[in-house]
Amino acid sequence: MHFSKGHGTGNDFVIVADPADERRLSAAEVAALCDRRFGVGGDGLLRVAPSTEPEVKWFMDYRNADGSIAEMCGNGVRVFARYLLEQGLADGPEIAVSTRGGVKRVRVDGDQLSVDMGPAEFGPSSQASLSGFAWPGQAVSMGNPHLVCHLGEAEELEALDLHYQPRFDRAVFPDGVNVEFVVGSAPHVRMRVHERGVGETHSCGTGACAVAAVALRRAGSDTGTCKVDVPGGTLTVTVTDETIHLAGPAVIVAEGTARL
Template sequence: MSLSFTKMHGLGNDFVVLDACRAPVVIDAETARRIADRRFGIGCDQILIVAPPRSADADFSYRILNADGSESGQCGNGARCFMRYVREAGLTDKTRVIVDIRDGRMTLEALADGTFSVAIGTPVFEPARIPLAGFSRAGAYTLDDVAGQPVRFAAVALGNPHAVLDVADVAVAPVATLGPALESHAVFPERVNVGFREIVARDHIRLRVFERGAGETLACGSGAVAAVVTGIADGRLDADVRVDLPGGRARVTWAGGTAPAFLIGPAERVFEGQLLSS
């Protein structure tokens, strides 16, 4: 038995894309870990499974599996790759599609300049809905001891929970220590993606992200949106912000309130192949 796949990336955040529209694809956690392994498998941050829609007014659905086999509810970089994939694979000729995801749906669009726009959804700041335990009011949060030091952060849910820490210089941010310590902290019952944000100007930030289930990646789309919308919410960023990640540049826009946030950036196809079962 073999499994056809396409390797793609969005700003270096890389994915193995599997087509379950033409034939069923069943992936358990162990298989996902083997596929994602960079020495014994294909290697990726996440696996994207393209599937038929679950609802009558959607075009597709998809699942996102992390490198450790756990499931994710949202991935902005993966969504852009998803949009490029379904068009180039001949699954649609639309420039705008609606996709069912684990916790709702999102709208994807292929833009005239070759980039892709993802309507990530409305940011959720209420602690119980992130979920963030031990806090009753939205705002800035402080934990007294994370990896031996106090940590102040903002938090938001965008399909996934996100924590955002401000740093003076992302190049020397303690991603390797604070990232995993906060990711698995008890206040985050579903774990959390941890963003380290350097605000350069009101329309420009630099960012590194430690993703739950994957570790630090070259880019995290929903993490970029989290870093921007929390900055807009506390009045430090404008409604249209460029985000420099280790893998390249993305753009995030948010009008505030109940409006959806948008992530705009590239998506690239790397290669295609067959994964042979052992």
């Protein structure tokens, strides 16, 4: 199986082209390809498949590293668009991509790719707990579920052991949740994230959008631009009255053949 490998601020993906929609990978096959010791390695897999949406050519079939299906991935859709560009499967400056979270439009501006992620939907207050400590959080949907928890000090953020999944209220998040831990205030914050089905990742695009929306609201505004530092770099999130735009780099770093 031919594959490519790409990342957006360290959030990395195995990319498999399936233009004829002939290779619907099983959860076990996805997990094998994403395994960092026995496979190619990645936080998730992007299958390039034909779209059923009118006037949209490609569908991003996104899977988490454990093979589970995810509704949306902000870094993934930007890497997906970069792959389409480099393979001559799409032209800029705007690329429409069909996803389980709806059609996303990616705009190309040099090394930066910006995607219209749609608006954040705020849910109830909740909490996350880890290693005997608990933090209040805000539920946010970006087409997939997030729980944004603000911490007090930067040292507290660094000390978190995200090898373990934070505990959360399954009555609020029956399908699991991505948990973001944040320090700082808008217009510039830092975050770490534990993604459902993956573990800690170097970046999470939808998570950065959720974090920025919460940080701006905490600062007294529902709109504005917020820089979000993740372990893999920096993402720029612009929140308007209608939608959220996520901007950052997306690069293809390798290609090859994998054996399943």
